[in-house]
Amino acid sequence: MNVARAWEVLATVPDPEVPVISVVELGIVREVQVDADGAVEVVITPTYSGCPAMFEIEKDVRTALEAAGATAVSVRTVLSPAWTTDWIPESAREKLRAYGIAPPGPAERGGLVSLVRARPPVPCPWCGSTQTTLQSEFGSTACKAIHVCGSCRQPFDEFKAI
Amino acid sequence: MASAHDADDVGIAAGEAKAGDRPVAGPSRGPRLGAPLVEYLLRLGDDRLILGHRLSEWCGHGPILEEDIALSNFALDLIGQAASILRLAGEVEGAGRDEDALAYFRDGVQYRNCLLVEQPRGDFGDTIVRQFLFDAYSVLLWEALLGAPHAGLAAIAAKAIKEDRYHLRHSSEWVVRLGDGTEESHVRVQGSLDRLWRYTGELFEADAIDQGVAGEGIVVDHRALKARWDQLVDEVLDRATLVRPADGPTQRGGRVGRHTEHLGHLLATMQSVARAHPGARW
Known part of the structure; x- marks a missing residue:
């Protein structure tokens, strides 16, 4: 899996609370990296500090990428820059x-x-x-x-x- | 921790107030304080955790549906902020404690929240007045911390200030609505203000912990913060036709672990499940 493919897959992951748009469109996915072994790292940021959907989103991101053939997926959460x-x-x-x-x-x-x-x-x-x-x-x-x-x-x- | 101080070393004296308002734990039981940055982060995190818990007590009990949702939303934001701050405190401390360990497995004397946030939720007016007094302080504090050279803290400030601005708008509008509302609502929120005012001085006191973090570039001018808070609060109270209480003796002690009797009861509720089933996951 390459970076472009990973973004394509993430664009199909709906936001759990507003399922009509994807986590990419919502701006939650900040960065995607794929290393030489095909391991994917996804950087996400919460909409609100206490957003209860973040755990769900992390799980959905992982599941979608693994289903698309990613060998290893890690999800990292950052707060900066603050989501807008x-x-x-x-x-x-x-x-x-x-x-x-x-x-x-x-x-x-x-x-x-x-x-x-x-x-x-x-x-x-x-x-x-x-x-x-x-x-x-x-x-x-x-x-x-x-x-x-x-x-x-x-x-x-x-x-x-x- | 490498640097520990006795509570008395941080320059905080017991408040001069009538006996019933005196914090229950005296100086002789004061805890030893940890490294300044850890202590500083615990203060920030504990304020929001305890206030968030107080607000969560309204869930399902709000006076109207919209306010039930609003107060629960406030609680969610504040507990979310507390989780980020306590996680950072645990990382800085380096003793292997995460945000859950800090929230659920510290006792009252190890909590560093101000006395204002641990007071009982009271009626809706008490809750709104307390929220307004805290929100005004919190927004101004985050503004001051936005440029902090500590990247983790600056990131939390940038995130939290957006939420707290919303909170301040909501709580200040309610203060105006209740203060300038009916005779009944006016009298009751004036009473809330009079009762809670004694706890506001503690928000603006600087001590050895503040001096300690200044060495790391985290500098908040407490005098300037208080001046801006005064201006903001006065503006809202004026619109609400409420009378600003005279500054009497300040109740203090929360920042070094000397709390009012109310914190213990709150912690007993908040920590009971985690302590009954340590390490449980669901």
């Missing part, structure tokens, strides 16, 4: 939208949280309306918030920008 939703490419954002999850806006950089900052409404992934209301900053997983659309009345998840 800005790493999710446009193609994956479209998949999220089609799945009913509003994709993240641009991540905020630096500065303290301002209490008076008005947050722009998140467009509804179902009908596109911007008549939406934030219901809860915290949703079904650590990485999502819950909104409700005032137009089509659907609740929906938003992938939080961090």
Whole structure:
């Protein structure tokens, strides 16, 4: 197995909590190396410090690579650089939208949280309306918030920008 | 450890407060402290582990579903941060202890969290006020540690600050909502603030451990940190129509292992499974 093939295999490993995109599209896989003996090392980074899916992801990465013929697989976790939703490419954002999850806006950089900052409404992934209301900053997983659309009345998840 | 100090050597005196608020363990029972960087990391990690555990107590008991989820999410983030920090502490210590060994097999006197985070969760207002006071401190502390020359610590700071900014936004909005809410909510969160204020001074005290890690380039200006915290807290309290309590005697001791009676009860719950079945995996 070479590096290019390893990336191809990893691109087929879905995120366990958002299975419509892969762990590569989510930006969790940072680096892949294959040594002369065909042993693969995959470097991954967690989305959130306490993300409970990381163990699952590590296992899925290992299983997929072994099934594709890798002789030895090691998975290493790094924290730096800190994961950001800005790493999710446009193609994956479209998949999220089609799945009913509003994709993240641009991540905020630096500065303290301002209490008076008005947050722009998140467009509804179902009908596109911007008549939406934030219901809860915290949703079904650590990485999502819950909104409700005032137009089509659907609740929906938003992938939080961090 | 190579360098050990008596608790009294780190310049922390027992707090002057009424008897009921006094930490249960006196100086004579103070533990010996380890290498400065290990102690420093334990303080950071234990704050987040203990607060994370307190927040996890709300899981299934939140006043509304959204807050149940929010507090559980906070808990998840903080316990995740604690795992990274304690893992690093174990590596620096070099005695073969990982994050689980540090979390589950240390007793109260070996814990280095501040007294604020171990106080009982109280009602939702108590939990929110404590969270806000801690979040404001935590975000500012991580900002100061982002440029630390210790790569492992800087990486944790860069990761954690993103989560803590979210926490601060949420907790500060709730402080405003409750403070500037009904007469009942106002009176209750003002009471929470008055009761918890005595534990905030400990967050900004520097001692021999801080001097010790300064030698490794980890320098946090506690005065500047306190000034920014004051400004941030004042701004929110003002919007919440809450009155900032007067600075009275500070309750301290957690950083050298002298805790209030509440920590022991928390640890008894948190550590019971790991101690009943050491090394169990599932």
